[in-house]
Amino acid sequence: MRVPDLRMPSLGADMERGKVVEWLVRPGDYVHRGDLIAEVDTEKTVMEIESFEEGVLAEYLVELGQTVPVGTPIARVTGTPADVPAGPPATPIATPPDVASPDGAAATAAAERAVPPPIRHLAHRLDVDVDHIDGTGPAGAVTRADVEAAASAGPRSSAPPEPAAARPPRSSPRARRLADELGVDLARLTGTGPDGAVIGDDVRRAAEGRLEERPAGAVPAPTAGGDGADVRGERARAAERTASLRRAIGSLMARSKREIPHYYLSTTIDLSSALEWMRDENADLPLAERLVPAALLLAASARAAKQVPEMNGLFVDGAFRPSDAVHLGVAVALRGGGLVAPAIHDAERLAPGELMSALRDVVARARAGRLRRTEMSDPTITVTNLGDLGVESVFGVIYAPQVALVGFGRVVERPWAIEGLLGVRPVVTATLSADHRVSDGLRGGRFLALVDELLQKPEEL
Numbered sequence: 001m002r003v004p005d006l007r008m009p010s011l012g013a014d015m016e017r018g019k020v021v022e023w024l025v026r027p028g029d030y031v032h033r034g035d036l037i038a039e040v041d042t043e044k045t046v047m048e049i050e051s052f053e054e055g056v057l058a059e060y061l062v063e064l065g066q067t068v069p070v071g072t073p074i075a076r077v078t079g080t081p082a083d084v085p086a087g088p089p090a091t092p093i094a095t096p097p098d099v100a101s102p103d104g105a106a107a108t109a110a111a112e113r114a115v116p117p118p119i120r121h122l123a124h125r126l127d128v129d130v131d132h133i134d135g136t137g138p139a140g141a142v143t144r145a146d147v148e149a150a151a152s153a154g155p156r157s158s159a160p161p162e163p164a165a166a167r168p169p170r171s172s173p174r175a176r177r178l179a180d181e182l183g184v185d186l187a188r189l190t191g192t193g194p195d196g197a198v199i200g201d202d203v204r205r206a207a208e209g210r211l212e213e214r215p216a217g218a219v220p221a222p223t224a225g226g227d228g229a230d231v232r233g234e235r236a237r238a239a240e241r242t243a244s245l246r247r248a249i250g251s252l253m254a255r256s257k258r259e260i261p262h263y264y265l266s267t268t269i270d271l272s273s274a275l276e277w278m279r280d281e282n283a284d285l286p287l288a289e290r291l292v293p294a295a296l297l298l299a300a301s302a303r304a305a306k307q308v309p310e311m312n313g314l315f316v317d318g319a320f321r322p323s324d325a326v327h328l329g330v331a332v333a334l335r336g337g338g339l340v341a342p343a344i345h346d347a348e349r350l351a352p353g354e355l356m357s358a359l360r361d362v363v364a365r366a367r368a369g370r371l372r373r374t375e376m377s378d379p380t381i382t383v384t385n386l387g388d389l390g391v392e393s394v395f396g397v398i399y400a401p402q403v404a405l406v407g408f409g410r411v412v413e414r415p416w417a418i419e420g421l422l423g424v425r426p427v428v429t430a431t432l433s434a435d436h437r438v439s440d441g442l443r444g445g446r447f448l449a450l451v452d453e454l455l456q457k458p459e460e461l
Contacts, residue, residue, distance in 0.1 A: 005061065005073035009049055011042050011376045018042050019067040020074060029057050031077065038074070039369070043248040046369035047376065053077050175203050182207040199368060201335055249339060253397045260315075260403075261436040264395050267448045269455055271296075271411055271426045277458040281353075293411055294385050295356040297428070297451075299461040301406050302326045302347035302355075304450035305381050310439040311404040311432075311447050312380050320403065320438045329379030329399065330359060332366040340366050341382045341399060342375035352461055387411060393429040403435035404444075406451075 008018050022039035025031055031051045040049050055077040062074045133150050135142040175198045179186050184206045191198035274296050282290040305312040305326045313322035328347035332340050342365075344350070344358045365371055381402055386394050387410030394407035409429045416425035430451055434444045454461060 006075040008072045010070045015042050017069050047371045175200050178203040256397050256400045263436050265444045266431040268427050269452045274455045274458045295352040297408050298355050299352045300451045300454040301383050302328050306348040308447040310443045314401040316401050323380040327378050327380045329382035331384035342371050343379035395431050396433050403438045405433045407431040
């Protein structure tokens with residue numbers, strides 16, 4: 001039975017095409033369902049995609065840098081050994097002398113101990129050489145635990161350790177490719193990616209400031225194109241990517257405004273109780289785990305969406321499909337410009353602390369280009385928070401096929417009357433953009449009222 005080809009997946013409702021920028025597996029590798037196989041540029045961000053098939057990767061069907069429509073075959077996978085029909089016995093092949101030798105036997109054993117692509121990818125990220133790891137899995141297979149243990153223990157080579165300056169820093173494949181193109185020395189860079197890895201943005205920043213980094217008196221060697229030409233070319237590519245991103249977002253928003261009958265509501269919420277509770281919680285937490293108001297706003301939005309199902313779901317093929325779970329899309333601004341809204345799954349079940357941790361994780365991976373396909377393809381309602389930019393209210397455009405978008409501004413102090421007494425309270429403006437085909441002002445008002453009620457009892461979130 002022939003295994004279907006791996007195809008360019010849809011990584012969002014608005015994605016029409018994608019560009020393969022990095023292969024994470026090689027021809028001959030065995031891939032399982034769920035293994036990461038490539039990095040794809042969606043015009044909004046770069047994401048890792050996983051395999052939906054199982055078998056041996058036979059060949060690439062698209063080249064690096066090639067843009068193809070969603071659904072286009074990008075790699076061919078052959079069947080598993082069980083799928084291969086039985087044939088006549090193969091003619092015995094004499095064992096070469098070098099294989100019969102002890103060294104040849106070791107080489108054969110090493111070749112038979114295949115390392116699955118996810119383990120090899122993890123080893124690459126952790127800067128571990130899998131060829132020098134004693135596997136603890138079946139038949140000596142290298143496991144994830146083996147790679148993580150080797151990374152914690154450091155190099156295990158019998159050769160004297162290299163000086164720190166001589167060892168290449170951890171870096172992404174894209175960063176290494178950019179460094180080669182722009183003539184940047186990775187060893188001189190401080191990475192801002194996961195675990196201090198050098199990423200593409202680090203290389204670009206170094207290229208733009210390279211002349212200032214050279215030692216005093218150093219004269220750059222002449223090159224065919226000149227350093228300035230390289231930097232100008234990279235800046236031009238970055239500008240074109242930003243323009244492409246703006247076009248993609250603009251096209252999606254124009255279609256949303258044209259096809260979805262929006263209505264808008266807003267309310268002002270007193271956050272005194274919520275912020276007081278948050279301060280008490282933070283007093284017992286380490287600095288890195290402390291809550292911010294956004295965590296409470298997300299928690300209240302997720303729980304309100306669960307109770308008002310008309311706000312939580314997708315409008316597809318002329319009908320609304322409510323979702324049982326709240327996959328809360330969170331708008332994230334990217335460093336190079338543009339916006340993505342990956343999902344925090346099952347957000348209605350998460351406490352504010354868990355939501356805070358999930359928020360930090362998804363923002364970091366969004367800006368490092370390491371989002372997962374499911375995080376971009378299945379949000380059921382989106383929240384945007386522009387309070388850190390000083391904005392007091394935001395009326396967003398619904399991200400189709402979703403049917404609602406919640407907006408929050410910054411927390412400000414305002415005069416506030418309580419039981420006839422005037423005081424100053426911290427408040428936030430909450431807004432709702434909703435689809436009139438699915439709900440109306442009555443249900444939208446109920447949703448915002450629920451968000452308010454939940455924030456008055458933060459200990460129940």
